[in-house]
Amino acid sequence: MQRTFSIIKPDATRRNLTGAITQKFEDNGLRVVASKRIQMTTAQAEGFYEVHKDRPFFGELVEMMVSGPVVVQVLEGEDAVAKNREIMGATNPADAAPGTIRADFAESIGANSVHGSDSLENAGIEMAYFFNEDEIVG
Ligand code: IDP
Numbered sequence: 001m002q003r004t005f006s007i008i009k010p011d012a013t014r015r016n017l018t019g020a021i022t023q024k025f026e027d028n029g030l031r032v033v034a035s036k037r038i039q040m041t042t043a044q045a046e047g048f049y050e051v052h053k054d055r056p057f058f059g060e061l062v063e064m065m066v067s068g069p070v071v072v073q074v075l076e077g078e079d080a081v082a083k084n085r086e087i088m089g090a091t092n093p094a095d096a097a098p099g100t101i102r103a104d105f106a107e108s109i110g111a112n113s114v115h116g117s118d119s120l121e122n123a124g125i126e127m128a129y130f131f132n133e134d135e136i137v138g
């Protein structure tokens with residue numbers, strides 16, 4: 001069993017896709033063990049995406065993440081980190097496999113509906129950024 005961290009991004013909450021996206025996780029064997037809807041501050045988004053701070057799209061990314069509410073979640077299941085990346089699909093929706101969240105819902109490479117941790121180590125760091133231990137209940 002693993003836990004991974006997910007964010008339903010503002011482009012998706014704006015279009016009322018929280019349930020549809022969560023359904024994809026559940027249909028594919030992941031369980032939501034923590035979930036809350038928040039408005040990220042600019043400082044929070046900059047801290048979360050610190051690893052990307054030198055990338056050309058950093059400013060655009062932070063602006064997008066604070067443009068509306070997000071739903072931060074912890075997902076639990078077998079091989080959860082890799083499984084979630086599979087359910088999400090490729091970063092650019094044009095390259096995402098049919099049936100993935102990004103293929104079905106993403107608007108663009110920037111407004112691509114979901115974030116998902118890319119390693120078990122980052123999953124631990126990222127869930128601790130938004131949740132206390134007692135908010136995660138498996
Ligand atoms: P990932 O979300 O699939 O792990 P990363 O390369 O970690 O992709 O990029 C983080 C986020 O930054 C992406 O999900 C997307 O929202 C945004 N992003 C990545 N590349 C671009 C780009 O070329 N233009 C605008 N935004 C981008």
Ligand code: MG
Binds near residue numbers: 116118
């Ligand atoms: Mg990433």
